[in-house]
Amino acid sequence: MSENTRSYAALRPSAVSSLAGELRLACMRISRRVRYESTDSIAPHQFSVMCRLEESPRSPGELAEIERVSAPSMTRTVGGLVERGWVERAPHPTDKRQVVVTLTDDARKALKDTRRKRDAWMAVRVSNLDPEEQAILLRASEILTKVANE
Amino acid sequence: MSENTRSYAALRPSAVSSLAGELRLACMRISRRVRYESTDSIAPHQFSVMCRLEESPRSPGELAEIERVSAPSMTRTVGGLVERGWVERAPHPTDKRQVVVTLTDDARKALKDTRRKRDAWMAVRVSNLDPEEQAILLRASEILTKVANE
């Protein structure tokens, strides 16, 4: 019998509940530690908006909806990003009411740098784990990603 | 050969780096989803302080240091908790400069309720996973907790 065909018993409800609590806490602790250790200069809400713009330019309205903040808040956030030279506002090609917000090359560099720093903290911890623990986390990260995207 | 004696190869540096990035992102996504889905009435900073006080009463200074915020910020946070009836300020038995902040019974109930709601989202997701995936997450939560507490 190889590991791939081994059968596992499903967890009982009480065990599911306990695991859910522990797992949730563990993820929150990791998030907090990563954020604290990274000491990056991009504020969380700015970072989040910049990530959205990495894929494609968007209007302030779209950004507000995606980030679930009010339109005036997004106006302010975009304004701050413009001041720092990380995004640019341009008129919409056809609808003159709309504005198109685009990421600058400087912003792409800043994002890359920030991610590198955030990953560094985690990379050190992961590299200090046993190979077996690393293997488990490899599978767990896939499962957690799937769960978060549900 | 059982799983317990199976040997795993250590990840190469590039794989460690990749795993670290994926794992960090997965934890942050889970945190965000949990926070978004729980819609609880306790603000994050209040919740965090209340958790610290669950173990034992503490002074505002201690709380400020643990939470890594300024003393005036903690004064304000504690003030808000007092207003909501979740903590009480009492004079220190020997040092009259100090204040002892204690959690009320109402707060303990509110904490329990909030945790139950937060766990609920995660519990539903966990119960829908394969038994094998549940087993992996069980081990992963232990490892992640260890990493976060390092």
Added chain:
DNA sequence: TATTGTTATACTCTATAACTATA
């Protein structure tokens, strides 16, 4: 008349500096 974005204003959480009481 509806939609997009901005401005006006206010509330919360954060910080630093100055102040009070006590050690």
Added chain:
DNA sequence: TATAGTTATAGAGTATAACAATA
């Protein structure tokens, strides 16, 4: 003189309401 906590004040980020420009 140093320490614990608070108050004073200001800087972000958030929200709702009101407004201007355009569809």
